[in-house]
Amino acid sequence: MKLIYHLGYPRTGTTLLQKNIFEKHQGINYLGPKYYDQNFKVKFKQKEIDEIENFIISQNKNGEIDYNQLNSKIDIKKFSEKKVNILSSEKYLSFSRYRNYAGLIALKNFLKEKSDLKLKIFYIIRNQYELIQSLYHQGYSSLKKYLECYNLEELISKIEDKNFNENENIYHFLKSYDFNYMFNIIQKSFPDAEIKIFNYNNLRDNSHEFFKNLTDFMEINFEEFIKLIPSKKENSSRLVNNTRILESEFQRVIRLNKFYQFVKPVIPNKLRAFIRDRFYKRETINFDKELSQKKVIQQFYLESNNEFQNKTGMKVIW
Numbered sequence: 001m002k003l004i005y006h007l008g009y010p011r012t013g014t015t016l017l018q019k020n021i022f023e024k025h026q027g028i029n030y031l032g033p034k035y036y037d038q039n040f041k042v043k044f045k046q047k048e049i050d051e052i053e054n055f056i057i058s059q060n061k062n063g064e065i066d067y068n069q070l071n072s073k074i075d076i077k078k079f080s081e082k083k084v085n086i087l088s089s090e091k092y093l094s095f096s097r098y099r100n101y102a103g104l105i106a107l108k109n110f111l112k113e114k115s116d117l118k119l120k121i122f123y124i125i126r127n128q129y130e131l132i133q134s135l136y137h138q139g140y141s142s143l144k145k146y147l148e149c150y151n152l153e154e155l156i157s158k159i160e161d162k163n164f165n166e167n168e169n170i171y172h173f174l175k176s177y178d179f180n181y182m183f184n185i186i187q188k189s190f191p192d193a194e195i196k197i198f199n200y201n202n203l204r205d206n207s208h209e210f211f212k213n214l215t216d217f218m219e220i221n222f223e224e225f226i227k228l229i230p231s232k233k234e235n236s237s238r239l240v241n242n243t244r245i246l247e248s249e250f251q252r253v254i255r256l257n258k259f260y261q262f263v264k265p266v267i268p269n270k271l272r273a274f275i276r277d278r279f280y281k282r283e284t285i286n287f288d289k290e291l292s293q294k295k296v297i298q299q300f301y302l303e304s305n306n307e308f309q310n311k312t313g314m315k316v317i318w
Contacts, residue, residue, distance in 0.1 A: 001081055001115040004122065004218060005104060005193075007186070008090030009177075011134040012124035012200045018088050021228050027220040029080040031087045043078040044087060053103030070110045079111065084220055093123055095169075098176035101189045108190070119193040121186060122217060126200035127318050128177045129297040133290075147173060156293045159300055178301065179316065180308035201317045294318065 006022075008014060014034075022030040023040055032042030033049060052073055059065045079085050091097045092104070111117050125131075136143050136152050146169050149155035155170070157163075164170035175181060186195060196217050203210045211229070215222040264272075298318055305316045 001079060001111060002084045002118050002120070002219065003079075003108065003111060004084060004086045004120045005092075005190075006086060006088035007121060007123040008093035009123060009125060009131060010090040010094050011131055011138065012090075012126055013203055014088070014090045014124075016229075020230055021225060022086050022088055024228050025220060025224060027083055027224070028218075029083040029085045031078065031085055033087070033089050046089065046091070048073070049103040049107070052106050053100070056102050056106040065106075065109075067106065067110045067113050070106065074107065074110055076111075076114055081115070084218055086218075093176060093182060095173040095176040098172070098182060099185060101185075105189060108193075119190065120196070120217065121190055121193045122196040122198060122214075124198045124200050124203070125179055125314065125316070127294075127298070127316050128179075128301050129294040129318070130200075131177055132173075132297060133293075152293070153289070156296050160296045174300075178304050179314075180304045180311065183308060183312060197312060197314050199314065199317065 006014070006017065018030075018034045022028055030043075032044045033046040034042070052070065055070065055073060056065060059069070087104070087107075092101065108117070108119055132155075133152060136147075136155065144150045147155055148167060148169070149158065158167075158170060159174065164174075183195075183197070198210065198214060207229075208226075211225055212222055215225050301316070309315050
């Protein structure tokens with residue numbers, strides 16, 4: 001059995017893969033837990049993975065773990081012996097779960113008891129400034145409260161001054177983007193896995209070669225993969241005329257509403273754009289300031305990124 005864990009990062013093309021490739025490619029058995037419309041039913045929801053994790057944690061207190069006890073929690077029929085089984089979630093490299101792999105380890109061990117399992121793990125990186133900036137603006141309505149920073153400039157200032165020791169949320173947020181730290185954790189958690197790291201810059205600069213390398217690693221048909229790539233890409237950065245559009249609290253409530261999620265696929269793009277323009281917060285882009293902010297982040301991760309490059313051969317491109 002072939003099993004692949006796609007771990008993220010957020011804002012590195014994960015939606016493109018989950019929505020357009022994983023659930024549609026004939027060579028893939030997409031397990032979840034991420035889903036985007038009411039018509040697609042995931043085989044493993046995040047809640048189920050969390051239940052496996054909680055079970056393992058409770059068992060571990062009593063000594064050796066018997067993975068056969070997971071028979072009632074994991075339906076082996078959801079997995080395919082012919083296709084590549086993929087579990088994809090950017091949560092596992094995000095600040096909320098970046099060290100929490102008990103559920104994935106338990107699932108892997110359970111399947112190893114049942115079959116001749118071949119595990120692969122891949123994720124995509126881009127420089128930390130782009131990751132932080134993109135995620136902060138995309139999740140502005142919730143992150144501003146979580147980090148207690150009500151604009152990106154305030155967060156960058158705290159990073160530059162290293163003035164966040166008393167704020168554990170900022171510490172964990174930044175630690176999740178420490179590539180060397182995360183690679184060590186993943187390697188230690190899954191010593192029997194083949195791990196591959198891809199660079200987001202290669203996706204932007206030469207998507208054909210990027211997808212060829214990705215499909216070779218995943219062992220799926222490249223020609224079918226390419227046909228599934230949408231010709232029109234969404235403007236995920238939400239930049240309009242040197243203005244960045246940030247999600248307001250009101251818009252976040254709308255986005256998470258189950259009725260809106262149900263009808264969203266049939267709402268015309270022009271109407272969705274009209275709603276976005278009326279309710280989203282706007283921020284004028286100062287490119288000189290952003291260049292200065294990038295240098296702060298680059299310096300903050302410099303030593304760790306050098307260690308990461310020496311260890312993996314992967315260069316963080318700025």
